[in-house]
Amino acid sequence: MKFKPEIPDAVLLAEALEQDFAQAQNMGKVQLGEECLFLKKFSGAAYLPYSRITRAWLRQEEVKARLCCGTANFDQFYLVMACADGQERRGQVEDKASGQRCLDHIAVRNPEVKIGYVKPAE
Numbered sequence: 070m071k072f073k074p075e076i077p078d079a080v081l082l083a084e085a086l087e088q089d090f091a092q093a094q095n096m097g098k099v100q101l102g103e104e105c106l107f108l109k110k111f112s113g114a115a116y117l118p119y120s121r122i123t124r125a126w127l128r129q130e131e132v133k134a135r136l137c138c139g140t141a142n143f144d145q146f147y148l149v150m151a152c153a154d155g156q157e158r159r160g161q162v163e164d165k166a167s168g169q170r171c172l173d174h175i176a177v178r179n180p181e182v183k184i185g186y187v188k189p190a191e
Contacts (some may be wrong), residue, residue, distance in 0.1 A: 070114060071113030071114075072086045072115075073113060073116070074077060074115070074116060074117055075117040075152070075158055076078070076117065076118075076152060076153070076156075076183070079121055080110045081144070083146075089107075092109055094174070096160045096162045096167040096171055097160070097161050097167060098138045099168075100153075101171060101174045101175075104118060105118050106118075106119060106122070106150075106160075106175070107111075114145065117156065117158060119175060121154070122151070122175060122182050123152060123153055123182065123183065124137075124151040124182065124183045124184075125148065125151075125172055125182055125183075125184055126149055126184065126186040127148060127149070127162075127165065127169070127172065128147045129146055129147075133141075145161060146161070146163075146165055146167070147158050148162050148172070149170065150175075150178055172184050
């Protein structure tokens with residue numbers, strides 16, 4: 070599998086990434102390894118070391134679909150991470166419980182991470 074660093078200066082060895090990815094927990098498009106969080110992409114996976122995450126939270130997005138018999142609501146959940154380079158990254162998780170397991174895992178792997186969304190100052 071091809072691995073790409075989410076933050077360009079956070080390059081790790083391919084052997085270590087393969088091993089970490091192989092044992093990682095699958096949470097949808099996010100996989101939780103011991104050293105890195107993996108975001109599955111079309112042609113491989115991007116990796117983000119836990120040490121580069123400064124804040125993490127869950128985002129719930131509502132999607133309404135028109136069907137022949139009315140409308141349906143499909144909620145989607147995303148793990149959003151503010152990183153040391155000032156950028157935000159996000160990966161879709163299966164449900165709210167999976168997202169909470171991701172937050173708990175990140176907090177264990179990097180105790181410096183602030184968990185929860187903070188509204189930007191205006």
